[in-house]
Amino acid sequence: MKLVLAILNSDDAHAVISSLTRAEFNVTKLATTGGFLSAGNVTVLVGLDEARLDSALELIEKHSNSRKQVIPSTSDVGMNLYSAMPVQVNVGGATVFVLDVEQFVKF
Secondary structure (H helix, E strand, O other), rough: OOOEEEEHHHHHHHHHHHHHHHOOEEEEEEEEEEEEOOEEEEEEEEEHHHHHHHHHHHHHHOOOOOOEEEOOEEEHHHHHHHEEOEEEEEEEEEEEEEEEOOOOOOO
16 A cells, blocks of 8 residues: 655646546645745645556646746845845646555544
8 A cells, every 4th residue: 555645736736636536546635835935735645555556646747737937036135135036936746755554544
């Protein structure tokens, strides 16, 4: 048995969760916040048999789109923060962890 832990951009979460649910995966959704941009994202947990792992990963990849976003940046000069030029960063996509599950119990 495996546990898929996927961190998704909030813009992609609905499509990913819908596709996994349609494929009859049980999905738990957690609202989380990223550290780099301090932006909201969604973490989903999916427990599944190893035989279905590739199918779940394909759905996550298909519906997680990477895109460029311009964000304001700041410079720290001494004790003051100053506005600097906006920076273009890649956002979206998915960060996925696949963990072995030793035991699964549902009450």
